[in-house]
Amino acid sequence: MASKRALLCIRSYAKQTHSLNGDTDVGIEPDELDELLAKPSWSVESLLPPKNQAPDAPTVSSQQLHHLLRLSALPPPESAEEEKTMLNTLSAQLHFVGEIQRVDTTNVKPLRAIRDETKEAEKEQMVTMDTLSKALAQEQIIGKHHKRIQRKTDPVDAKDVESWNVMGSAERVAGKFFVVDSERPQE
Template identity: 65%
Template sequence: MLSKPTWSVQSLLPSEEQATDSPRISSRQLHHLLRLSALPAPKSPEEEAKMLKTLSSQLHFVKEIQRVDTAGVAPLRAIRDETAAAEKEIEINMASMADALAQEEVLGKHHKRIRRKEKALVNMKGAEDWDVLGYAQCRSGKYFVVDSGSE
């Protein structure tokens, strides 16, 4: 059943000569959306025209998806395998927890605390040496800065 797709993303996008039935987006609306998204404004009229065309295509795509008849289709609860076999596979029981429980110990007489055994501690050296802001283009102290483009 899944070997041959019945549709493609390209089939839901408007062709070059086809006029889209999506609402017209003005330059002012585009700049407003870019400001809300903290994205940079277009640098040229050509770039702005390209952004408007892309946004129009995306709106056309969403309208095409919304036209799909979903009558009688159960709502999707999660993006995972929801068959009975998959539900059984992810079921947690004492047998599946045996390894995790074997790494714990109970301390104390009156106020019992469950702790992970010393030898089962996780090595955190790599996480401690990780430079969180290493790829941030703009930072201020220990924080990264998002440039909204407005002055």
């Protein structure tokens, strides 16, 4: 279900890009996306070390592990097997971080935030004197001595919220309660 949604989002983005640019050649046609997305181009597993210890994987000593656990306020391993598992996991994680750090990010702009960073979005988010004057026009001062500022607000229409049927999506209802079937046999 989630992959279908992602595919639909990518398709709509490709169609918007295609129509906004006005070009007939934007690199990928929206119909080609199914074929393009059918095969992954890489896997996270390619960044992980092999199951047997990689020669370039950083090694962590038992003493270093215990020191890290103490600094993190985590309990020490209870057995030698648990300690070996922790050491292998930590080594794999360090190898993963090392592989990520090797990625060439030359000429890649740093991500400032997870939001639309286009010129139009930056222009929309910019606070100008016009936007400030509109916001200040929505305020009114009341009182003589201690001037209090209140925002003018439109009355809220809550009829849609009040008429919402909360039980409408429930499979089973008993009066004003949801009914949840348990897997335990009834006694």
